[in-house]
Amino acid sequence: MNKLLVKCIRCGKQWEKESAIAWGPDAFSSSLCSDCFVEVAKETIRRKQKNEGNFDCFGTADTYCDQIACKYRRWCLHLQQDEEAQPLTMAR
Numbered sequence: 001m002n003k004l005l006v007k008c009i010r011c012g013k014q015w016e017k018e019s020a021i022a023w024g025p026d027a028f029s030s031s032l033c034s035d036c037f038v039e040v041a042k043e044t045i046r047r048k049q050k051n052e053g054n055f056d057c058f059g060t061a062d063t064y065c066d067q068i069a070c071k072y073r074r075w076c077l078h079l080q081q082d083e084e085a086q087p088l089t090m091a092r
């Protein structure tokens with residue numbers, strides 16, 4: 001699997017993600033890191049949560065959230081970089 005360098009456009013943090021495409025050594029993709037994404041998106045997402053009849057709690061959970069059906073949960077809990085990981089085992 002090839003690696004693509006991803007740079008956060010807000011804080012400059014860099015990380016790698018796996019990519020099906022072979023990129024040159026200078027290629028990188030601009031994105032937002034987990035922390036910056038939550039900062040930038042929380043106002044909008046909280047408004048959506050309210051409109052959809054849910055708690056407007058986006059960005060307030062630390063590592064655990066019981067709102068399993070919430071569609072913003074994986075971003076809120078910074079899970080979006082682990083999409084290929086095993087499904088989370090729910091500790092109850």
Ligand SMILES: [Zn+2]
Nearest residue numbers: 008011033036
């Ligand atoms: Zn950032």
